[in-house]
Amino acid sequence: MERSPNREGFEAVLRSPTVREAILYEKMPKGKVRCGLCERRCLISPGARGFCGTRMNLNGTLYTLVYGDLSxxxxxxxxxxxxxxxxxxxxxxxxxxxxxxxxxxxxxxxxxxxxxxxxxxxxxxxxxxxxxxxxxxxxxxxxxxxxxxxxxxxxxxxxxxxxxxxxxxxxxxxxxxxxxxxxxxxxxxxxxxxxxxxxxxxxxxxxxxxxxxxxxxxxxxxxxxxxxxxxxxxxxxxxxxxxxxxxxxxxxxxxxxxxxxxxxxxxxxxxxxxxxxxxxxxxxxxxxxxxxxxxxxxxxxxxxxxxGHRYEHTYCPECGETLIKRFGYRVVRYRLTDDKRCPKCGYHVNLRGRYVKKPRILF
CATH class of the missing domain: 3.20.20.70 (Aldolase class I)
Known part of the structure; x- marks a missing residue:
């Protein structure tokens, strides 16, 4: 576990709007807490952070340090x-x-x-x-x-x-x-x-x-x-x-x-x-x-x-027809029917949401 700064540092930390009491944790004996966010399930002593360094135990309460802190x-x-x-x-x-x-x-x-x-x-x-x-x-x-x-x-x-x-x-x-x-x-x-x-x-x-x-x-x-x-x-x-x-x-x-x-x-x-x-x-x-x-x-x-590789494309598992053609991170051709089927053989494709046709912008 990573040890955090002194008490003055704690007080400064708590004043930040990106520090909030965490979800998914359990209070343990001797002021420790058990984090339940990921399966490391870190046991964190008072004044310390878990493995990831984003959750800190202050006086037996677990805080997230990254609430709305975007990089x-x-x-x-x-x-x-x-x-x-x-x-x-x-x-x-x-x-x-x-x-x-x-x-x-x-x-x-x-x-x-x-x-x-x-x-x-x-x-x-x-x-x-x-x-x-x-x-x-x-x-x-x-x-x-x-x-x-x-x-x-x-x-x-x-x-x-x-x-x-x-x-x-x-x-x-x-x-x-x-x-x-x-x-x-x-x-x-x-x-x-x-x-x-x-x-x-x-x-x-x-x-x-x-x-x-x-x-x-x-x-x-x-x-x-x-x-x-x-x-x-x-x-x-x-x-x-x-x-x-x-x-x-x-x-x-x-x-x-x-x-x-x-x-x-x-x-x-x-x-x-x-x-x-x-x-x-x-x-x-x-x-x-x-x-x-x-x-x-x-x-x-x-x-x-x-x-540009041919295996970027989506092919029909049933008949082999090219259904979605891509280049890099762009869809350049979309051939599925409105109900997400192969236009040639009718095979239903596992797809969530809908196709969105965007202007051709290179990313």
């Missing part, structure tokens, strides 16, 4: 998440806070996820302000992304409730390590899209992601589907880490078992970042993962971070 805010295409079967063609006002509850050595967004919050200098964003910004920008929804959105759940719940009254969709790009209690609160608040990054097998998580349990991630993916979330799974294929056939096959088999063949599965290309300098993943490796998934029965496998 980034911008409109982005939903395909960049990637969500390929959720409001295709739309844009989402995308935002983040600080830090993470995992410690992946290849983190692509480490400038945000490896920074602990500083409430004394934070700038507070009211939920109403973010909803207004999304509507003004012409976005169809909101997406909590860039770093782990679970850490912003206290604020996101309030944001999503307001957003849904204005017709905006709400989604997470997550590592999937939240508790079931947090997942249920998000569903009840109006969130219905969840993209989960599966890093690899048990050994991948143990060696490269801070020793957490991949079974929790699969449990949450399964339970999210059961609740009614639209779920898409992403596996970043990292050279020398999780790119062998055994690991790829394990991810594919678990995907089929836990979330089923109709759930999209994206294999994305790794580029060196943060503390890992392994070579970029070979395109041939990503293609092999795609073919393995297709042969195993995944209806909608995809390749990511390879702009």
């Amino acid at each position: 980034a805010l911008e409109s982005r295409p939903i395909e960049i998440k990637p969500f390929f079967h959720y409001w295709p063609g739309s844009t989402a006002l995308t935002y983040s806070t600080w830090s993470c509850n995992l410690d992946c050595v290849w983190c692509q967004n480490w400038t945000l996820s490896k920074v602990k919050p500083r409430p004394q200098t934070a700038r507070y964003y009211a939920p109403e302000r973010v909803v207004e910004a999304a509507l003004k920008a012409g976005d169809e929804g909101l997406c909590s992304s860039f770093q782990e959105p679970t850490l912003l759940t206290d604020w996101n719940i309030q944001l999503f409730r307001k957003a849904r009254t204005k017709g905006l969709y709400c989604c997470y790009v997550s590592n999937g390590y939240m508790t079931l209690e947090a997942l249920r609160l998000l569903w009840d608040s109006g969130m219905d899209g969840l993209k989960i990054d599966v890093k690899g097998d048990m050994e991948t998580y143990r060696r490269y992601c801070g020793g957490v349990d991949v079974e929790i991630v699969w449990r949450n993916a399964r339970e999210a589907k059961r609740m009614g979330f639209h779920v898409e799974i992403v596996n970043l294929v990292v050279t020398g880490v999780n790119d062998d056939d055994e690991c790829l096959r394990w991810v594919i088999e678990r995907h089929l078992k836990e979330v089923g063949p109709e759930t999209p599965l994206h294999f994305t290309r790794y580029y060196p970042a943060y503390r890992l300098n392994n070579p970029s993943t070979k395109v041939e490796t990503i293609e092999r993962a795609y073919e393995m998934a297709k042969e195993a029965g995944v209806a909608y496998p995809y390749i990511g971070n390879v702009p």
Whole structure:
């Protein structure tokens, strides 16, 4: 646990509008608290923070330090998440806070996820302000992304409730390590899209992601589907880490078992970042993962971070017809019928929301 500043520092922290009493925690003996936001379930002593550094115990009360503390805010295409079967063609006002509850050595967004919050200098964003910004920008929804959105759940719940009254969709790009209690609160608040990054097998998580349990991630993916979330799974294929056939096959088999063949599965290309300098993943490796998934029965496998590749497109699982053609993060052709069927054979495609035709803007 990270020890916090002295009592004078505590008082300064409490004056920040981004500091609020946290949801999902339990008071324990000797002034300690048990956090129930993610499955680390940190036991936090008085004057200390949990693993993520965003929740602090002050005199036996747990506080979130990132309530409305945003590190980034911008409109982005939903395909960049990637969500390929959720409001295709739309844009989402995308935002983040600080830090993470995992410690992946290849983190692509480490400038945000490896920074602990500083409430004394934070700038507070009211939920109403973010909803207004999304509507003004012409976005169809909101997406909590860039770093782990679970850490912003206290604020996101309030944001999503307001957003849904204005017709905006709400989604997470997550590592999937939240508790079931947090997942249920998000569903009840109006969130219905969840993209989960599966890093690899048990050994991948143990060696490269801070020793957490991949079974929790699969449990949450399964339970999210059961609740009614639209779920898409992403596996970043990292050279020398999780790119062998055994690991790829394990991810594919678990995907089929836990979330089923109709759930999209994206294999994305790794580029060196943060503390890992392994070579970029070979395109041939990503293609092999795609073919393995297709042969195993995944209806909608995809390749990511390879702009212009033919495996960015959506093909009909029944007849092979091209249904949605993409280039990078843009939909360039959409051929599904109004009831989301293949125009050639009538196969119904698993897709949430509606197609949004946007001006051709390069992101």
